[in-house]
Amino acid sequence: MREAGRASCYLAVGAGLSLVCYVMIGLVLLAATATLLVVGAGMLPETVRVLRGLAGFERRRVAAWQGSPVTEAYAPLDRGTLLERLRAATTDPGTYRDARWLAVQLVCGLLFCYAAMVLWPLGLLVDGVWCGLAGRPAVLLPRVTDLADLQARLARSLLLPAPSARLSERVEELTATRAGAVAAHGAELRRIERDLHDGTQARLVALSMRLGLARRAYDHDPATARTLLDSAQDQAEEALAELRHVVRGIHPPVLTDRGLVGAVRALAAGCGLEVTVTARGLADGPEDGARAPAAVEAAAYFVVAEGLTNAARHSGAAHASVTLARREGALRVRVEDTGRGGADENAGTGLLGVRRRVAALDGTVRLTSPPGGPTVVEVELPCVW
CATH class of the missing domain: 1.20.5 (Single alpha-helices involved in coiled-coils or other helix-helix interfaces)
Structure with missing residues (x-):
């Protein structure tokens, strides 16, 4: 019942978004007409910007429902002359993906909501009898959740960038890396x-x-x-x-002598804090059974070293924890301390160096350090075990 209610809220927001799409389509047609008449050529880039904002809202909504982000790729609209901005707005594949989603959402958002409105009274009646008298699980109300899943999958398929755009974005990312x-x-x-x-x-x-x-x-x-x-x-x-x-x-020799887990335990013992080290799926010694490549182990070691050094010198923490976890195709490292928080990677070279070291291995770094703590550094390093 709770999941069906959550799905109904998702579909109701989608229906409201469909009503907004009616207004947006009128705005797009007005901007296109004004552009053809030349007098309102400046309207089109701004209208496309509004359309991108609406599509961005839907991406965030789908990401929140499905638990994974929906990437976007757009050509910039704020560079160059008016003619260059018009060209960017009209030739960007992202504009046509958003327009396609706008047309589909206009119809499907309302249809999904109407279907949920029909399922609810039927579900309360049929599922109530089915569950109460026959002792069986509900049949119709879970279909409301299926409708929300279907709408989210449809929106994702319409809003995801084209493979060429994703390839271009990946090339830019690798260039920066x-x-x-x-x-x-x-x-x-x-x-x-x-x-x-x-x-x-x-x-x-x-x-x-x-x-x-x-x-x-x-x-x-x-x-x-x-x-x-x-x-x-x-x-x-x-x-x-x-x-x-x-x-x-x-390359710390302790990695060769003790393996990653042993080396991290040695770091923890000598950092001056009370540190809890947890290893999941990794060998405690230097044996080769479950070891990552040397470059990945070295990067993980330096991540932990930097995290514990910052915790001991700057955070005022009394306790820290380190978690090393083996995942399919990745090594995850998490360093958390109970200090005052407020860590800023732009204030020094340590955390920035960690990010660059991890990026060189195509890994990811996530830093969370609100004022008052805790400070958490999470790193994922791709590797083949």
Whole structure:
């Protein structure tokens, strides 16, 4: 009964939308006529803009009913001269998809609502007897939900962009992703170069100088030479530690040694917070049974590292949780803390770097951090298991 009521509300809104479509069709015809007469050429782009808004409302309505978004792809209407805007409005395939949906919604929206109005009294009568006397589940009222599903599927099929438009949108998305990946790669190379120059190289130069001094002092002052050699050994160990730090920034060795789950548990143990780590469908050790590719594991590791670092340094949280989940064709990572919230990826390079790293693997990042918390970072990384 509850689902049938929800479906009836959906169909009633669709019927109201059909009445709006009557007005919209009149507006479209008026704009087309004024454009042909030249005097009202500026009306058409604005009318198409209103039509896009109406179709956008229907996309959101269908997405809310079905639980998955309905993508859109339009040519911009706010660029160039009036002639260029007219050309964009009249040649954009999205305009004709919206017009096709407008015509279908004009009729079908009312028909679906009328059908629901017929089903309700019949359903209350027949299903009441059927359920009360025979002890059987309702038959007619669930059909109202089927009508809402049918209307949503019809609207989705009419409003989805053409394959060519979706391909063009995908090309633009991949172009932006590639640019982000190139920028992230360049930033990473500069970081490695800076770490090597400021840390390891400086220690190696000092080590070379110490060894040179020890060689010159070896014959006439063995004690000083021994002291210099001891100091050179200390500097060599420090240089090795610097190199390990640089390598850890490229691909953490702990991933190879312990696997993703073990590496994340090590991060959690050393971050200074009380962290709960949950792994679903992943091996706890470095065995190969359920491991993602190395690049995906490294990206997931750095996502968790950045999330826990931000939680410990900036959020004021006492507790955080990390969830790693294996899905069909994807690895999902979720980092949540109980801090003050208000995280902004534009305020620093950490979260922006995470987004670029994930985008390079064609993954997605979702950040939720309202004032007062909690802060949640959710990442999905496509991979083949």
